[in-house]
Amino acid sequence: MLKSDLRYFNSSDDGNNGNQSAYFSTGNYGGVNSGRGKVDNNLYSGLFLYSVAGHTFGGGYQVSNGSSDFPWLNQGDGSSAYITTDMQIQKFARAGERTWQARYSYDFAKVGVPGLTAGVVYLKGDHIDTVSSNRTEFTGQSEWERDITVAYVVPEGPLKNVGVAWKNAMWRSDIASARNQDENRLIVSYSIPLL
Numbered sequence: 001m002l003k004s005d006l007r008y009f010n011s012s013d014d015g016n017n018g019n020q021s022a023y024f025s026t027g028n029y030g031g032v033n034s035g036r037g038k039v040d041n042n043l044y045s046g047l048f049l050y051s052v053a054g055h056t057f058g059g060g061y062q063v064s065n066g067s068s069d070f071p072w073l074n075q076g077d078g079s080s081a082y083i084t085t086d087m088q089i090q091k092f093a094r095a096g097e098r099t100w101q102a103r104y105s106y107d108f109a110k111v112g113v114p115g116l117t118a119g120v121v122y123l124k125g126d127h128i129d130t131v132s133s134n135r136t137e138f139t140g141q142s143e144w145e146r147d148i149t150v151a152y153v154v155p156e157g158p159l160k161n162v163g164v165a166w167k168n169a170m171w172r173s174d175i176a177s178a179r180n181q182d183e184n185r186l187i188v189s190y191s192i193p194l195l
Helices: none
Strands: 002-012 040-052 054-067 098-107 116-131 136-154 161-175 181-190
Touching: none
Parallel strands: none
Antiparallel strands: 002 040, 040 054, 054 098, 098 116, 116 136, 136 161, 161 181
């Protein structure tokens, strides 16, 4: 089975963001060494997945054009953007960024262990435009992230729909003022079927 996911976002200034510097947002690096400016971003992405006999292989590419980062409502850690590169640690949607990704996952139901799944995702972004904490402009920065997930959902019995997942992520970058990150998450869940 082949699946595709194609997305396009056109984000531009509106209202006060377009004409009053007090309303400029962070993440604009088009010759503005403060890192604040008008929203100006076009984001194109494509993700293709091919599934066969429990295996899922995927690959994708994304381009973030314009002088600003892709905007999204930032509600702190855990905020999400509706883009195919929104990963455990980073979003890969900075000004000028070009990102490719590779994915692989396996459903162990095919070998007699229903409910067990595992997967890995690797993303590499480059051509990033940004400003350091001392207001120095940088171009051509890069970042990468590798995420591993192992999950199990009890398929039947008294604990049916109880799930446990381990997610490990590693992010590395040469972006000024950024620090490398490693993260582990253990998630326990329970799904309630409504119908």
